[in-house]
Amino acid sequence: MLSYVIFSLTTAGIYGLLALSLNLIWGGAGMVNLGLAGFFAVGAYASAILSLAGVPVPLAILAACVVGAATGIGATWATVRLRGDYLAIVTLGFAEVVRLVAMNERWLTNGTDGLPGIPAPLKSVLGPQGFAVFYLCLVLAILGAVFFLLRRLDLSPFGRVLKAIREDQDLAGFAGKNAMRVKLIAFACSAGIAGLAGALYAHYQSYISPDHFQPLLTIYIFLAVTSGGVGRPAGAFLGAFLVILFLEGTRFLGHLLPGLSSGQVAASREMLVGLAFLLVLHLRPQGILPERIRPAPRSQP
Amino acid sequence: MTDIFQAVINGVLTGALIAIPAMGLTAIFAVLRYVNFAIGSLATTGAFAAWMLNTHAGWPVLPSMAGAFVLVAAAGLAIEQAALSRLRPSGALTVAIASIAVGIILENMLRFGFGNDLRAFDLPLMRDWRFWGLRVGPQQLQTAGIALAIMAAVFAFLRFTRYGKAMRAVADNPDLARLFGMEPRRIAMATVALGTGLTGVGGALLGLDSAIDPMSGSRLLLPIFAAAVLGGLGSIPGAVAGAILIGIGEELSLLVIPATYRSAVGFLTILLVLSFRPGGLFGERAA
Amino acid sequence: MTQTTRRQFLASSAILAGSFALPLRALAQEGPIKIGTLTPLTGAGGPYGPVMADTVKAVVAGVNAAGGVLGRQVEVISEDDQTNPEAGVRAARKLIDVDGVSAIMGTWASSVTTAVAPLCWESGTMLTTVSGADSITLLPHEGYIVRTQPNTILQGRKFGEFTVELGAGKVFFMSPQTPFADSQFSEITKVVEAAGGSTAKLIYDDKKPTYRSEVDELMAFEPDVVVLGGYMPDTTVLLKDIYRAGYEGKMLAFAYSVNQKLVDALPAEVVEGIYTIAPSPAEGSAAYKALTELTGIAAPDPYTTQIFDQVNMVLMAIAAAGDASGSAIRDSFRTVSQGDGKPVHTALEGLEAIAAGEAVNYDGASGPCDFTEEGDILDCQFRYEQVKDGAFTLLKIA
Numbered sequence: 001m002l003s004y005v006i007f008s009l010t011t012a013g014i015y016g017l018l019a020l021s022l023n024l025i026w027g028g029a030g031m032v033n034l035g036l037a038g039f040f041a042v043g044a045y046a047s048a049i050l051s052l053a054g055v056p057v058p059l060a061i062l063a064a065c066v067v068g069a070a071t072g073i074g075a076t077w078a079t080v081r082l083r084g085d086y087l088a089i090v091t092l093g094f095a096e097v098v099r100l101v102a103m104n105e106r107w108l109t110n111g112t113d114g115l116p117g118i119p120a121p122l123k124s125v126l127g128p129q130g131f132a133v134f135y136l137c138l139v140l141a142i143l144g145a146v147f148f149l150l151r152r153l154d155l156s157p158f159g160r161v162l163k164a165i166r167e168d169q170d171l172a173g174f175a176g177k178n179a180m181r182v183k184l185i186a187f188a189c190s191a192g193i194a195g196l197a198g199a200l201y202a203h204y205q206s207y208i209s210p211d212h213f214q215p216l217l218t219i220y221i222f223l224a225v226t227s228g229g230v231g232r233p234a235g236a237f238l239g240a241f242l243v244i245l246f247l248e249g250t251r252f253l254g255h256l257l258p259g260l261s262s263g264q265v266a267a268s269r270e271m272l273v274g275l276a277f278l279l280v281l282h283l284r285p286q287g288i289l290p291e292r293i294r295p296a297p298r299s300q301p
Numbered sequence: 302m303t304d305i306f307q308a309v310i311n312g313v314l315t316g317a318l319i320a321i322p323a324m325g326l327t328a329i330f331a332v333l334r335y336v337n338f339a340i341g342s343l344a345t346t347g348a349f350a351a352w353m354l355n356t357h358a359g360w361p362v363l364p365s366m367a368g369a370f371v372l373v374a375a376a377g378l379a380i381e382q383a384a385l386s387r388l389r390p391s392g393a394l395t396v397a398i399a400s401i402a403v404g405i406i407l408e409n410m411l412r413f414g415f416g417n418d419l420r421a422f423d424l425p426l427m428r429d430w431r432f433w434g435l436r437v438g439p440q441q442l443q444t445a446g447i448a449l450a451i452m453a454a455v456f457a458f459l460r461f462t463r464y465g466k467a468m469r470a471v472a473d474n475p476d477l478a479r480l481f482g483m484e485p486r487r488i489a490m491a492t493v494a495l496g497t498g499l500t501g502v503g504g505a506l507l508g509l510d511s512a513i514d515p516m517s518g519s520r521l522l523l524p525i526f527a528a529a530v531l532g533g534l535g536s537i538p539g540a541v542a543g544a545i546l547i548g549i550g551e552e553l554s555l556l557v558i559p560a561t562y563r564s565a566v567g568f569l570t571i572l573l574v575l576s577f578r579p580g581g582l583f584g585e586r587a588a
Numbered sequence: 589m590t591q592t593t594r595r596q597f598l599a600s601s602a603i604l605a606g607s608f609a610l611p612l613r614a615l616a617q618e619g620p621i622k623i624g625t626l627t628p629l630t631g632a633g634g635p636y637g638p639v640m641a642d643t644v645k646a647v648v649a650g651v652n653a654a655g656g657v658l659g660r661q662v663e664v665i666s667e668d669d670q671t672n673p674e675a676g677v678r679a680a681r682k683l684i685d686v687d688g689v690s691a692i693m694g695t696w697a698s699s700v701t702t703a704v705a706p707l708c709w710e711s712g713t714m715l716t717t718v719s720g721a722d723s724i725t726l727l728p729h730e731g732y733i734v735r736t737q738p739n740t741i742l743q744g745r746k747f748g749e750f751t752v753e754l755g756a757g758k759v760f761f762m763s764p765q766t767p768f769a770d771s772q773f774s775e776i777t778k779v780v781e782a783a784g785g786s787t788a789k790l791i792y793d794d795k796k797p798t799y800r801s802e803v804d805e806l807m808a809f810e811p812d813v814v815v816l817g818g819y820m821p822d823t824t825v826l827l828k829d830i831y832r833a834g835y836e837g838k839m840l841a842f843a844y845s846v847n848q849k850l851v852d853a854l855p856a857e858v859v860e861g862i863y864t865i866a867p868s869p870a871e872g873s874a875a876y877k878a879l880t881e882l883t884g885i886a887a888p889d890p891y892t893t894q895i896f897d898q899v900n901m902v903l904m905a906i907a908a909a910g911d912a913s914g915s916a917i918r919d920s921f922r923t924v925s926q927g928d929g930k931p932v933h934t935a936l937e938g939l940e941a942i943a944a945g946e947a948v949n950y951d952g953a954s955g956p957c958d959f960t961e962e963g964d965i966l967d968c969q970f971r972y973e974q975v976k977d978g979a980f981t982l983l984k985i986a
Contacts, residue, residue, distance in 0.1 A: 004685030011678065032394055078576040084394060085336050085534060086575060089526045093568030096523055103765045104561050104791075113723055113767045114673075114699050128710040205677065206706060209699035212674045214631075219405070222398055251667065251682055262645070263638030266629030266668040267412040274405035278384055281399050285391040304804075311800040318797065409630075417634035419824055421853040429832045438832045511797050512824040512853060514635070520795040555801045560792045561765055 006132045008244055010204060013139035014197050016240035018217075019224040020146055020233055021193035027231030027291070028159065029186045030166035032088040035075070036194055036221055038095030041102060041213035043068040043195025044202040045109055048118045051203070057121045061199040068195020069188040080183050095215065102210040114209025118202050135204055142200065143237070146193060150233045162186055163231075220247070223273075227280040229287025238289060246276060303434045308552040314441045316528075316548025317448040318510060319521065321503030323528040323540040324455060329496035331472035331535040333389075333489055335396040339380065340500045340525060342407035345518030347373045347501025348508030349411055349420070356423045362509070366447065369505040370498040376407075377497025378490060386489075404519065412515040420513040444506050451502060452541055455495070459537065464491050472535060524551075527567035531574055533584025542582060546570070620663040621656075621912040623648075623902060624689035625895075626679055626704065631671030632794075633696045635820045636844070639883070640694045640718075640895045641666045646882050647899045651935050657907050665689060671696070673703035680704040684711045690914040691902045694895045695719060698767045701733075708732050713914040714905075714921070716898040718891050721767035725962040731918045734901075734963045736894035736954050738867050740768040744775025746865055746970050747815055747840060751776065752783040754838050754863070756813035759787045760806050762826065763817025764794035772817060794822040803829045816841040820850050831858040838863065843973065848887045851975055859975045863983075866890040867955045868971030871985050874933035875900075875953040887980050890954065897952030900935040901925050904950060907942045925950050926958035926966070 018036060025031040033039075047064035051057050079090045102109045109115065123131040153159050165179050202208050220243055228239025250269045257265055280287075322344050329337050351369040354360040360368065380403055388396045429436040459465035467488045504518050511517070528547050532539025547567045554566040574582060625644050627637035648662045656662055665687045669676035676695070683689045684707060691714035695701040698721035705724070708715040709732040717724065718737045725735055751759045759780050763769040769791060777787045788809050792802050803826070806814060814830065816823055816839060823845040830839070843866030851859050867890060869876055879888055879896045888896075902917055904924040909916035923929075924938065929947030932938040938948045950957050955968035973980040 001686055004681055007681045007685070008678075026394075030394075032397075078572055082575060082579050085330075085397070086530055086579070086581075088336065088394075088397070089530050090568075090572060090575065093523060093527065093571065097565045097568055100562055100565055100793075104559065106770075111767070111770075112699070112765050113721055114702060116702055116723070116727065205703060207673070207703050209673060209702065211672055211697060211699040212703075214672050214674075216670070216672065217674060219401055222401070226395075226398060248678065248682065251679070254666070261416075261638060262625075262627070262641035262666045262668075263416055263629050263634075264413050265666070266638075267409040269668070270409040270630060271406050271413070274402040274409070277402035278399060278406075281388055281391075281395060281402070282384075285388065285395060307804055308801055311798075311804075314800070315798050412630065412634070417630075417638060418849050419635065419820060419853045421824070421855075424855070426828060426831055426855045426858055428834045431834070436833065440832075507797050511828065512821065514821060516632075516634070516821075517797075521797060552801045555805070560790055560802050560805075563793045563796060 003129060003132060006136050008248055009241075010132070010136045010139050012241045012244035013136070013143045014201050014204070015221060015224060015244060016143050016237050017146060017193055017197035017200070018221045019228065019236035019240040020143075020150055021190045021197065022221050022225050023230065023233060023236035024150060024153075024193065025186050025190040026225060027236075028154075028162040028166065029183050030084060031080075031183065031187060032084055033091045033187075033190065034088045034215075034218055035091030035093075035095035035098075036218040037213045037215060038091070038098040039068050039072060039191045039194035040198040040201070040217065041095075041098050041208075041210075042071045043198030044208045044212070045102060045115070045198075046195065047199030048115045048202040048208055049108065051119045052115065052117070057119055057203060061196065061203070064195045064199035065192040068198070069192035071195075072188045072191025073184060075191075076187050077184065080187065081180055092215070095213070095218070099210050099213055102213070109210075112210060114207060114211075116207045118206045118208065120203055120206050139200055139204075142196070146196075147233055147237055154233065158182070223277050223280075225287075226277070227284070227287055229289035229291060231291035232287075232289050235287050235289035239287070242288075247273070304556055305553065307435050308556060309549050310435060310437060312549030312552040313545055314438075314445050314548070315552070316545035317445040318503065318507050319524050319528050319548060320541045320544035321448055321451055321506060322500040322521070322525045323532075323544045324452070324537050325496040325499035325503065326525060327529045327532070327535055327537055327540040328468075328492055328499065330529070331537070332468055332492040333396075335389075335393040335400070336526075336534070337400045337496070338397060338522070339400040339404040339407060340497075341519035341522040342404040342411075343373055343377060343497050343500045343518065344504025344507065344521065345411060345513070345515060346376060346407060347504035348513040348517060349415060350501065351505035352420050352422060352508060352513055356420075362422075362424070363447075366502050366505050369501045373501025373504075374494040374498030377493050377500075380497075381490070381493045408515050408519060415515065417514060422509055424509075441510065444510055448506060451499070455499070455537065458495075464488065468492050468495075523564060524567050527571050530581055531571050533581025536581070536583035539581060539583030620661040621658070621906060622663050622665060622687050622689045623691045623693065623899070624665045624667060624683035624687060625694045626667050626669050626676060626683065626692050626700070627694040627895075628671040628696050628700075629666075629668035632819070632821075633669075633671040635849070636696060636889065636891050637668070637694070639885075639889065639892055640696075643879075643883055643892050643896055644693060644899045647896065647935060648903075650882070651903055651939065654936055654939070657903050657939060658910065658912065660912070662903065669695065669697070669700045671700070673697070673699045676700035677703050677707065680707050684708070684713050690714060690906070690912050691716065691917055693898045693902065696891065698724060702727070705729055705733060708914075711914070712918075714902065714917040716902065718894045722771060723767070725964045729963065731961070731963070732914070734898075734921060734959055736867075736897055736952075736957065736965065738965050738968055740771045741775055742965075742968075743865075744772040745779060747772065748776040748779025750863070750865065750972065751780060751813045751815065751840060752785070754813055754840070756780065756811070756838070757785045758809065758811045759785060759813050759815060760809050760811035761787060761789040761815045761817060762802070762806065763789070763791060764819070764822055765791050766817065769817055776815060792822070792826075794818060797825065799826050799829045800833075802826075803833045803835075806830070807833055807835065811837060813838045813840055815839075816845065819845050820847065824850055824854060827854060827858050827862075840865065842866070842890075843971070844890045846975070847889050848885070848980070851978055851980075856978045859978075862975045864973045864975075864980070866971045866973075867894075867965070867968045868985050869951060869953060869955050870969060871982075873951065873953060875951060878934045879953045888953070893953035897950070897954050897957050900938065900952065901950055901957065903935040904932075904938040904942060904948060907939050908948075922959060924948050926956075
């Protein structure tokens, strides 16, 4: 049981990083990234490929952040000036392209076989259980560090500019801030954090494949950020742990439905995930930890 | 040269199918200003509805399609009332995200009821007609014909009926519509019924052409979105043009790139078009 | 923190983690024997996973009704891998750490199996799979993986040989991107070229509503035989477009994609004459017959036949070892699957023989079920069938 809890907490920590990444641009700048799984994949593959080629793991993880951020800029430089809806759909398409490349470019990614044997730092020294404990600490430490950096950012002038842009892009433009540049930087940071999460996942699992990075993961992270509270890092943090608690908790409800086939039990579980999502949106549209700064009254579109 | 003509024909036929749900998506966006991610599952619902009517109730194809429209429109209205409309004050993005949840629930309701097995309409299949080295399927032509008729009906509805005119007015300017004494709520509901109903028929037509399982609609989410975005969200002629362009683009691309990258073509097309026209081909606003 | 103290800290936390895991192991000796299924109930593998999970439940229900294994009841815990290794790993952790299952059966997608495998060998849990990627049995799995799906080299060669037998000079291979598409194609090519023929392949995107232009490429090659490497949903769409294009030649597919459900869903003229290949037991197999009676399915899917064999062998291995742990299953697996023992065809039959002190050799519904040290099928026959008037006609087993 304990090793299950340790595993779930580690996964929640990695989800937490993704939630912070999403919160930075969604809560921060009002941009929606439906391609989160794509940036997660880019980071995971970057770190895996580099470390399999002999680069030390810490360096590979750092490189994954940089590659993630660069990909973020590449994917959005043309679209960052678009309305939110357009950006959302472009990022959704981006994630699909990442999956296609991972599937088809065998020379780089080993195709649909995936990359096994990704170095897991210190695992040979610590053994499986020691490694699990160590990795949980590592992920939580990194999550904590990113969390505090983002909180600092939230309160910094850059953070305030971001929020101003979210509320009214034109106004922020008038005030002399280069809105496009600020948004691009925010998106790059966000993609970098998603890349970091991907790298941590790859070294934790030692195996990644194109199948790992399906859109469902992005949906889970949206669930985390929405339920925790958009616009507040602590909300994203809390939301990620709640999502894992919920996803894992619903497994134990199966026997409450006797007489259903295996397929129906699985369908019920997914329905429950959707329903919970809807309920949270209805009951607490601002999330469990709402943003503390009241947003300026927004003009009716 | 024949290759190119054939690819264009194939593209138009596929595009005509994608166009119907894309019109539904864009109509809802035009009036209610949110992107409805549930359309994938709504299309699947339409396919299952038409399939049930055709194979279990013994209805012919056309009435089954009409039945799919009505059933999915009713489902769409119920969803809008129960799950989405109250979220509108929280912003369009919140509604869009809630529609993702609705999509998950719908897909799994279908899975619960029908299982994951494949279904197909109980219709004989016809060989293609061949001429000048090209080939066209009679059934594809028929399906494309139905799609065209639906498009024509929608355009006529928007141009000549009171509701249609009101929808266009609200789409252009919500405040203006209020001045004309039209109740925005009823117009919104009529739009939801039209948009989701179209998506349902679109799904049924796609099911007629291929096969149906609980994920058949969600597999098409990307091309549908790409079509609507390419044409400019909110523009109904744009959705049709976008769908046909993406259809042709995908088929033509097969002549030069591996078939596995077909899905990427739609994405690259929208990236390219949006770089030059940020509002899409027929988009009304730039940002 | 100095070097030594950090090492001490890490060591002590490892001991701490270990000590928490211990009582659970001890507890697992009481109460029912727990085994798990991890099949795709949602996602791309959805057409296959539910019936696999339900088959295991049906087998176990029969065994429990006859008194269970080692005098204990058997409990099956079914989890959904969502055809997604990320979700699959979470589900497997729950099966291993919380339920304490000693075997996980039925992983389908190669990516899920590869992701779950390390958890299994690290925790000493048996893993039986139907995944096709050759790389799986090459993992350092210490004997904890057994695969009932023949590997690609064996299968590819059979496909190639059969196309030659059908008189093919030109063979066109169409498949979505899978871990075995490339190697299967190269095996087919080897055989066909040796017989003086030629081959071509097209890897397609398996999410498309139509494949007209892909089929145009097929028609341009003018093949004698088309080999279909996909799964049920994409193959359905593809077959319709191949028919519409007026292709009159022969077609050959995996029996798991062109199966009874696909044949029922499509008009008879579209599927008429398609050949299928599946790993198979000898003709008139008692296990195959037992499976059709148990599930009520006249022509069970190859995956269903395989998971039926997996659960039978796992239950017998537990009985033969006199111990329900994962390592005991691993150690005694081959004593029940192969050897000179009495041939048995169901768990019920085998358990009875084992209780009577006899050695057994299981002959299953998917084949003789004899395995190499690496966990691959030693040898198996294949079942060649052809669709005639909406039903499968057995051509030969060879």
